[in-house]
Amino acid sequence: MPELPEVEVTRRSFADAIRGATVHSASLGKPLRWPLGPEPGVLAGRRVLAVRRRGKYLLLDLDEGLLLIHLGMSGSLRFAPTLPERGVHDHFELQTDRGLLRLHDPRRFGAVVWAADEADPRARKLLGGLGAEPLGEDFDFDAFHAGLRASRMPIKQLLLGGKVVVGVGNIYASEVLFLARIRPTAPASGIGPQRARRLHAAIREVLARAVERGGSTLRDFASTDGNAGHFQLEANVYGRAGLPCKVCGAPVRLLRQGQRSTYFCAACQRP
């Protein structure tokens, strides 16, 4: 579910409030994608120093160790002084002196993983292969273009892979390629400097705009305060198969790439 903008919106919604909090206790529900590692009891007494984001992972820095939180396809976090009674899909809770942090994740593709530090193999396994942060300083055009040239994968699948740039999920991949006027099936290595420039800019533009809009709410995304996002209201192609392209009026087309839906305009987006 959540792509980079949703994760960033989530982070911003509770980072300040939880900073400095002391953990009283932690508890697990049903198994998530990966085990926490140690017993949840080791979190008792820890202080939360900061909440950072790397790709679609949230990093809770503790005074000893850190927690890597991934929302998977259906995960969401709430943080508040008190929350309603715990439900069957609430699979992780961190009780602190500033409130309760709760992970709600019906499909359980998400995870909460403890690591001693970022060099810990447990953290490196998850963060090690990640590409550039699209909204950060390190999203360098030359490196990006070199990443494209090195792969013959269809550009949409390369973007989803997260090795070149992180955070572009299935919704935003379609939107970004529409804005850059590039066909999703185009081999990455064949994208010239001109089009690569447009793509590089489109990634920043679409993701930054989605963050401003509070993310997308397709099914059940909500930030930790429970509010919905609004970006999907301005999607140009995602979820609009058969409807007229907002630019040229041609019907938006739908195709499958690697078991995922891709939306595009055949008139606006050249192969």
Place this chain on the structure above:
DNA sequence: CAGTGGGCCTGAGTGC
């Protein structure tokens, strides 16, 4: 080596 497809889960929606 790069690239593909299976699988992890549950819930919502559709068609019969």
Place this chain on the structure above:
DNA sequence: TGCACTCAGGCCCACT
């Protein structure tokens, strides 16, 4: 109403 089926925002890993 019930059942069978498809699909959904991610990502690791076994395989070709």
